[in-house]
Amino acid sequence: MGDNSILAPSVQELAKQAISKVPDQYLQPNQDPIFLSDRITLSQLPIINFDKLLSEDEIELENLDKACKEWGFFQLMNHGVNSSLVESVKSGVEEFFNLPMEEKKKFWQTPEEMQGFRQIYVALEEEKLRWGDMFFVKTFPLHRRHPYLIPSIPQPFRDDFENYCLEMKKLCISIMEFMSKALKIKPNVFFDLFEDGSQAMRMGYYPPCPQPEQVIGLNPDSDVTAITILLEVNQVQGLQIKKDGMWIPINPLSNAFLVNVGDALEVLTNGIYKSIEHRVTVNSMKERISLAAFHNP
Incomplete structure (x- = not known):
């Protein structure tokens, strides 16, 4: 970073x-x-039923294809990831952010290493800080892992986190396979790309803010990766996506993942699937906590 x-x-x-x-x-x-009008909040993000995809439901495959083309985002229900594991991971993420500051310093980022806790701020005059803390770690392939970060996570969250990373990798490959069917491309093309692909995890904590309209949790941007699978840990609204020139708040569904197309997948599909700009806002009453799994070939 310099x-x-x-x-x-x-x-x-x-x-x-x-x-x-x-x-x-x-x-x-x-x-x-x-703060946006009620008219905009009525927009409904596409919902994809993973069970129907597994049952080779052609209509649901068309719905997936349409969601990726028109929205670049969808909520995935009946995803098959064990609900007990998901709930344990949610608890673990919350407990991690509630650790004493002295404990969290074990995970401190450094100017030379982007992995770890907090943010890196490039000290340029025009730069502004974001209203949120993060823990970012590379998880796959194994040789990309930082040697002390994951081993330092307290148990039982460490084991739950490891299992969750594996489940996200499997789910990513399955989603990509259905996308390849929807696109009518050669079988196993995406599987071969993503089986040994990379994965990174980002836990985000966005505390209440006395002036929420004056700050941002995450600046407007699109993900550079291929596909992101987001878990809303405490079901607090904050994520917004830009569609037709308007910012649309996403109301997270219970027991669902939010999936979005990233820049790399837009390139892989020659622009057929869209990587959409999104941002994270905050509020004055309640913290928002999330866990994002980023995947690349």
């Missing part, structure tokens, strides 16, 4: 101080409005 990189402070710790005004380095007053 000598101009510094570590951003923990927003969670800042929020614990019950501040009434956000520090200047977090203020982003020129962004698109956070």
